[in-house]
Amino acid sequence: MNMTLRALLGATALLTLAGLASAETTITVATVNNGDMVRMQGLMDDFYAKNPDIKVEWVTLEENVLRQNVTTDIATGGGQYDVMTIGTYEVPIWGKQGWLASLNDLPADYDAADILPAIAGGLTVDGNLLAAPFYGESSMVMYRKDLMEAAGLTMPDAPTWADIEAAAKAMTNRDAEINGICLRGKAGWGENMAFLTAMSNSFGARWFDENWVAQFDQPEWKATLDFYLNLMTNYGPAGASNNGFNENLTLFQQGKCGMWIDATVAASFVTGKDSTVADKVGFALAPDNGLGKRGNWLWAWSLAIPKSSQKQEAAKAFINWATNKDYLALVASKEGWANVPPGTRTSLYANPEYAKVPFAKMTLDSINSADPTKPTVKPVPYVGVQFVAIPEFAGMATSVGELFSAALAGQKTADEALAEAQTLVADEMTSAGYTK
Amino acid sequence: MARSVSTRRKLFFTVAAWSVALLIFFPVLWTILTSFKTEASAVASPPELLGADWTLQNYSDVWARSDYPRFFMNSVIISIGSTLLGLLIAIPAAWSMAFVPGNKTKDLLMWMLSTKMMPAAAVLIPMYLIFQKTGLFDTRTGLVLALMLMNLPVIIWMLYTYFKEIPGEILEAARMDGASLKNEVLYILTPMAIPGIASTMLLNIILAWNEAFWTITLTTVNAAPLSAFIASFSAPQGLFYAKLSAASTMAIAPILIMGWFGQKQLVRGLTFGAVK
Numbered sequence: 001m002n003m004t005l006r007a008l009l010g011a012t013a014l015l016t017l018a019g020l021a022s023a024e025t026t027i028t029v030a031t032v033n034n035g036d037m038v039r040m041q042g043l044m045d046d047f048y049a050k051n052p053d054i055k056v057e058w059v060t061l062e063e064n065v066l067r068q069n070v071t072t073d074i075a076t077g078g079g080q081y082d083v084m085t086i087g088t089y090e091v092p093i094w095g096k097q098g099w100l101a102s103l104n105d106l107p108a109d110y111d112a113a114d115i116l117p118a119i120a121g122g123l124t125v126d127g128n129l130l131a132a133p134f135y136g137e138s139s140m141v142m143y144r145k146d147l148m149e150a151a152g153l154t155m156p157d158a159p160t161w162a163d164i165e166a167a168a169k170a171m172t173n174r175d176a177e178i179n180g181i182c183l184r185g186k187a188g189w190g191e192n193m194a195f196l197t198a199m200s201n202s203f204g205a206r207w208f209d210e211n212w213v214a215q216f217d218q219p220e221w222k223a224t225l226d227f228y229l230n231l232m233t234n235y236g237p238a239g240a241s242n243n244g245f246n247e248n249l250t251l252f253q254q255g256k257c258g259m260w261i262d263a264t265v266a267a268s269f270v271t272g273k274d275s276t277v278a279d280k281v282g283f284a285l286a287p288d289n290g291l292g293k294r295g296n297w298l299w300a301w302s303l304a305i306p307k308s309s310q311k312q313e314a315a316k317a318f319i320n321w322a323t324n325k326d327y328l329a330l331v332a333s334k335e336g337w338a339n340v341p342p343g344t345r346t347s348l349y350a351n352p353e354y355a356k357v358p359f360a361k362m363t364l365d366s367i368n369s370a371d372p373t374k375p376t377v378k379p380v381p382y383v384g385v386q387f388v389a390i391p392e393f394a395g396m397a398t399s400v401g402e403l404f405s406a407a408l409a410g411q412k413t414a415d416e417a418l419a420e421a422q423t424l425v426a427d428e429m430t431s432a433g434y435t436k
Numbered sequence: 437m438a439r440s441v442s443t444r445r446k447l448f449f450t451v452a453a454w455s456v457a458l459l460i461f462f463p464v465l466w467t468i469l470t471s472f473k474t475e476a477s478a479v480a481s482p483p484e485l486l487g488a489d490w491t492l493q494n495y496s497d498v499w500a501r502s503d504y505p506r507f508f509m510n511s512v513i514i515s516i517g518s519t520l521l522g523l524l525i526a527i528p529a530a531w532s533m534a535f536v537p538g539n540k541t542k543d544l545l546m547w548m549l550s551t552k553m554m555p556a557a558a559v560l561i562p563m564y565l566i567f568q569k570t571g572l573f574d575t576r577t578g579l580v581l582a583l584m585l586m587n588l589p590v591i592i593w594m595l596y597t598y599f600k601e602i603p604g605e606i607l608e609a610a611r612m613d614g615a616s617l618k619n620e621v622l623y624i625l626t627p628m629a630i631p632g633i634a635s636t637m638l639l640n641i642i643l644a645w646n647e648a649f650w651t652i653t654l655t656t657v658n659a660a661p662l663s664a665f666i667a668s669f670s671a672p673q674g675l676f677y678a679k680l681s682a683a684s685t686m687a688i689a690p691i692l693i694m695g696w697f698g699q700k701q702l703v704r705g706l707t708f709g710a711v712k
Contacts (some may be wrong), residue, residue: 246675
């Protein structure tokens with residue numbers, strides 16, 4: 001009887017252990033809807049084969065909705081998401097709040113040293129890698145080679161703003177519905193202000209001086225805005241104050257833009273199957289003004305683990321898989337090198353197969369030429385190229401974006417927009433306690 | 437002569453009514469048409485109609501990428517559940533306000549309606565925390581409760597308006613015949629107010645079905661309804677309008693069909709008591 005009892009107890013213990021061993025951990029991943037993320041969801045069989053005890057549930061949301069949901073969750077310590085897709089703007093802010101788990105202890109084969117230094121710099125806080133880049137991007141000039149040739153011009157690999165203006169003037173043909181240049185005009189911190197802040201860096205402007213004093217009353221910002229408004233008024237499309245990334249993409253794909261300066265990720269779209277000018281597109285670095293800084297930005301959609309997640313190990317296993325070098329090879333084997341998430345790893349750009357992708361080198365050069373820790377000519381107290389990594393920035397920049405968009409629409413002069421921006425930002429910074 | 441003027445007026449109002457109806461319906465129609473175009477055709481300028489590239493690929497892509505039946509079932513349960521629960525609370529509340537009004541009834545009604553004037557985002561953090569702590573986050577029960585509370589003022593107001601149209605003498609007669617309060621509400625009031633209750637129900641199902649703030653904020657995977665399904669097809673970079681339109685069409689089709697079949701009841705209920 002005693003033996004039977006022991007045997008029964010032993011069997012129960014074994015069954016319990018077996019049950020525990022086969023217990024599945026489900027992690028929830030919040031992400032945005034873009035081609036690279038959708039592709040990853042289609043390749044999950046590989047992850048499940050390597051991690052049979054982890055199940056991944058996806059929550060795919062529009063960018064702004066995602067930002068609101070993950071911010072609410074992480075700020076309240078909700079723990080609803082185990083992996084969050086966040087941008088380079090959130091990482092330094094959330095990192096300082098202590099909301100993100102360190103990824104320094106990813107396995108050795110993850111090879112964190114292989115991450116592009118410019119990208120890794122924006123995702124590291126106090127020596128801790130807090131988010132693993134899934135894809136990185138900068139901005140560059142995309143131009144119509146055929147129109148440039150017809151105008152008798154050649155686009156330098158590293159143009160100046162004067163080159164851009166000359167090219168825009170030469171390519172504009174209103175009768176043929178061709179605009180010399182298409183740029184963002186839609187108000188928003190991630191829309192026109194991403195472009196204008198990056199552009200202002202090349203004009204030597206800055207959002208704040210070393211003491212967090214607003215700088216919109218300085219001549220550099222006036223030069224930036226005047227140049228932008230002149231360019232867009234004379235050579236840009238009608239209704240440009242409503243145009244963001246997608247609107248300009250549509251115009252360019254339909255052959256209605258001679259040039260477009262925007263995210264490097266657009267290169268695959270303008271040379272893709274939906275583009276009517278796919279074989280006529282050339283690439284160049286974002287323009288400069290000879291001051292040592294180019295007007296390009298730096299952004300990475302990255303995967304991070306909130307400290308509130310109860311499934312840290314499973315979340316790390318997923319991030320390791322999704323952002324490892326092996327994942328890039330997996331995408332290449334299934335969908336070709338042109339579809340590999342760009343802008344994250346040095347080894348990708350050393351790969352001769354990837355070097356054949358037409359926009360690979362220009363993307364790398366653009367990313368490498370942006371430095372989030374020294375974004376502009378003069379010293380600044382903040383991190384971020386096309387943004388200022390402080391929590392107040394998104395709201396302030398959207399308001400400033402509305403003023404600049406109104407100037408583009410002809411509802412304000414450049415001087416009025418800048419004066420209002422200066423007052424608005426100065427007041428906001430005083431209210432937030434940065435200045436007295 | 438008088439007949440001719442009348443016909444002309446009738447024609448004018450018919451044309452005007454159709455024009456307004458078409459204007460209101462046009463965005464829905466355009467969404468449906470866009471859902472059958474290729475991505476390139478969907479954003480073509482000038483917009484393409486006859487010469488567009490028509491395809492069913494968007495529906496196939498959307499179906500393949502998402503678990504539509506799960507989102508759909510969540511929408512059905514949440515919208516019907518919150519409406520029925522709301523009616524259960526609102527019928528006795530509206531009865532008491534309509535037939536046994538107190539000094540403060542009007543103030544109470546205004547106060548209830550005023551809660552609808554507050555932007556939802558103002559209570560985001562408290563609601564989020566309450567749902568977290570009580571285990572209601574990402575559950576259908578949680579959303580049924582949230583949407584019921586959100587729509588309750590509208591339900592009570594609508595029912596109150598309908599009940600006010602019912603002569604109190606009929607209820608009084610029932611009471612004199614010995615009907616209990618329960619029987620009075622169940623067997624006298626409710627059958628007489630069926631058109632009003634039906635239209636309230638239909639309107640609230642539509643409101644709950646289309647609600648997109650709380651249903652997206654308070655869910656992740658398990659209880660996410662069709663509003664979250666639509667949100668997953670919007671993209672910051674790249675062309676997505678055709679797929680987004682397909683997802684939107686799939687999300688609105690059930691409620692559109694329900695509204696079509698229920699329009700007689702809906703119009704009857706909404707105009708109840710409007711003209712005496």
